[in-house]
Amino acid sequence: MQPCLNCIAPACRASFGINEIIYNCPKCGGLLEAKYDFSDIDVHLLKRIWRERRMENNPLDQSGVWRYRELFPFLDDYNSVVTLREGNTPLLQSVRAAAYGGLANITFKHQGFNPTGSFKDNGMTAGVAQARRLGMKRVACVSTGNTSASMAAYASAGGLDPLIFIPNGNIAYGKLAQALEYGAKTFQVDANFDQILALVRVLTERLGIYLLNSINPFRIEGQKSIVIEMMDQRDWKVPDWVVLPGGNLGNVSAFGKGLRELHQLGFIDRLPRLAVIQAAGASPFYEYMREKGSKPFEAQGHPETLATAIKIGDPVSWPKAQFEIETSNGVVESVTEQEIADAKAVIGHSGIGCEPASAATLAGIRKLKLDRNADVVAVLTGNVLKDPDYIYRYHTGALQAPDSSPIKPNFGNAPIVVPNDAEKITALLAG
Numbered sequence: 525m526q527p528c529l530n531c532i533a534p535a536c537r538a539s540f541g542i543n544e545i546i547y548n549c550p551k552c553g554g555l556l557e558a559k560y561d562f563s564d565i566d567v568h569l570l571k572r573i574w575r576e577r578r579m580e581n582n583p584l585d586q587s588g589v590w591r592y593r594e595l596f597p598f599l600d601d602y603n604s605v606v607t608l609r610e611g612n613t614p615l616l617q618s619v620r621a622a623a624y625g626g627l628a629n630i631t632f633k634h635q636g637f638n639p640t641g642s643f644k645d646n647g648m649t650a651g652v653a654q655a656r657r658l659g660m661k662r663v664a665c666v667s668t669g670n671t672s673a674s675m676a677a678y679a680s681a682g683g684l685d686p687l688i689f690i691p692n693g694n695i696a697y698g699k700l701a702q703a704l705e706y707g708a709k710t711f712q713v714d715a716n717f718d719q720i721l722a723l724v725r726v727l728t729e730r731l732g733i734y735l736l737n738s739i740n741p742f743r744i745e746g747q748k749s750i751v752i753e754m755m756d757q758r759d760w761k762v763p764d765w766v767v768l769p770g771g772n773l774g775n776v777s778a779f780g781k782g783l784r785e786l787h788q789l790g791f792i793d794r795l796p797r798l799a800v801i802q803a804a805g806a807s808p809f810y811e812y813m814r815e816k817g818s819k820p821f822e823a824q825g826h827p828e829t830l831a832t833a834i835k836i837g838d839p840v841s842w843p844k845a846q847f848e849i850e851t852s853n854g855v856v857e858s859v860t861e862q863e864i865a866d867a868k869a870v871i872g873h874s875g876i877g878c879e880p881a882s883a884a885t886l887a888g889i890r891k892l893k894l895d896r897n898a899d900v901v902a903v904l905t906g907n908v909l910k911d912p913d914y915i916y917r918y919h920t921g922a923l924q925a926p927d928s929s930p931i932k933p934n935f936g937n938a939p940i941v942v943p944n945d946a947e948k949i950t951a952l953l954a955g
């Protein structure tokens with residue numbers, strides 16, 4: 525069987541060539557996913573090869589994504605790959621954060637250590653490889669920030685022209701700065717995310733531009749490497765929980781698919797439970813799953829949260845996410861702006877740090893009251909420097925939620941103004 529793109533809609537399941545430039549099923553509009561023949565996979569051999577590749581100087585092997593290429597073999601050869609040595613992100617422990625989350629131990633898988641500072645790099649290296657393999661010259665995305673930063677870097681590194689469409693305002697400066705610096709043509713459109721996506725779909729079709737939004741199934745394939753690398757780093761010991769923030773729900777879809785494939789092939793002996801955490805002001809998936817999917821999925825017209833990376837009212841990948849949550853016996857939780865801000869400061873004080881959306885994980889863990897001795901991996905999706913403005917405001921007591929209510933700096937650490945006087949500073953430090 526050749527690699528192909530399959531429609532995930534149970535009533536359709538149509539199959540398409542891996543080289544077709546489609547983002548939804550042409551028959552029913554359903555989401556697409558890549559499918560492979562894995563019959564030649566040798567689990568023990570691959571586990572050894574993947575370990576050995578860590579010591580190689582070959583760029584493909586040094587990449588924490590392409591090192592695991594046997595589990596997403598959609599390319600005929602690897603000439604189209606652009607790697608900035610994405611992945612290779614650490615597992616970090618924190619006693620302080622574990623205590624805050626009501627756990628004896630916690631492990632963070634920190635995707636903020638990626639080349640452009642978020643997990644989007646794991647998927648983008650795969651999406652850009654597919655764009656180059658198809659001979660596309662231009663790529664485009666609509667983004668709240670990290671997708672544009674990542675796409676700009678990978679497209680430019682690969683000699684493609686990146687076109688970025690962003691909603692006016694509402695984007696963290698660190699991310700916009702990256703897109704400009706990496707050479708993306710950047711369009712600010714006076715419309716919301718969903719309206720701009722519709723616009724961009726017209727433009728990509730008309731002008732032969734490749735679309736790299738998270739609906740792109742090849743980005744999902746690359747993001748599977750996050751859980752594959754995590755399991756490799758844990759010597760294939762399965763945690764009880766994998767916790768991640770949810771916006772467009774592409775990442776939970778990738779985690780679920782990656783873990784199911786690892787399980788079916790025999791790399792791991794069971795599935796961890798997935799927990800997706802949404803911001804209360806942008807929580808359509810939480811609301812839907814609270815009703816156990818018994819009512820039709822309803823988008824939110826005006827999502828609001830300071831965690832801009834998860835400020836999504838109409839997540840494209842919700843059908844995949846629902847399947848993965850149900851298959852893994854997972855849960856969906858929502859957390860307030862105050863809870864996100866405090867959890868973020870605790871992660872920061874652990875010496876680890878992350879952007880606001882990432883901190884929803886620890887806030888959610890605290891709220892879920894998991895078993896104290898559970899083995900929990902929380903995925904920190906973005907780097908602490910993505911949104912410095914938020915940090916300064918929180919610590920100085922100036923941060924406000926989108927509805928203008930104040931956020932208390934419960935773990936605030938404001939700079940202290942002192943006179944140029946050793947005696948007075950000594951007295952202060954003694955007190």
Ligand SMILES: *Cc1c(COP(=O)(O)O)cnc(C)c1O
Pocket residue numbers: 642643644670671738769770771772773774775776833834879881882905906
């Ligand atoms: C994109 C992003 C998310 C949300 O991921 P989805 O796949 O859209 O659910 C969360 N955190 C950060 C930092 C992101 O960049």
Ligand SMILES: [Zn+2]
Pocket residue numbers: 531532533536537538549550551552553554
């Ligand atoms: Zn279909």
